[in-house]
Amino acid sequence: MSRGMNPGIQAYKNYANAPRAKKVEPDNNAGLMQSIKRIKDDSTNMPNVRQRAAAYFHAIQDAHEKIKADKNGAA
């Protein structure tokens, strides 16, 4: 597959560089599902759909970072 044909690559970089929404900043101690639920409950404060998408992305990214940190700590 041609790399130039994949719009997800640029979208991923945009989300990664997007400012984090303070009101829904995921709690590191909370699970991923709880973080997603918090964003969903607070979606009325974020009418912009891209902002909400970035918030979901950041919640998953935090969970991902936590898994990586745990793995590194265990090793």
Place this chain on the structure above:
Amino acid sequence: MEQLNKPDLNAAMFNAPIPGQSLTHELGARPWQSPSRFSTLEEVVDYYIKKLNDDSVAQQVLTIIEQKDFSVADMANVIQLNSVMQGVHNIDLGVLVMPIIMEFIMMMADAEGIEYETGLDDESPELKDSAVNKALADFAKQKDAGEAEEEEQEPEEEPVKGLMSRRA
């Protein structure tokens, strides 16, 4: 004329779809032409997280990612395009949700200790070894070699001697 009488060529010519054939189906009969199942970002995010959390789906995805021939970005693109074709959501939501799918797949892979190719780098070493890139590199080498040979074959021009030039 001789070529037209060949049976294989005739078969290929008449088996091909005629121009506009894809538009002859009744409008709205295709899944992507009717209203999609989910229309909000929240519904689509829920759908993908549930789907990717399914053991059988996760196993299939991680098996493909593990090969490193297929990047996470391409995998996410295929997953969302497939859902668009099935009428699950529209293409706009698909593009919006694609980075979320990518990050979720990468998280699953890291949790399982699987190495993967993100597809975010401009030139990754794994994809550099792909067949297409190798063929392109070989072609470039052959082209350079051909040009070098042509330069070598050019006859050396004898120095121009005028009337006033010194004799050897």
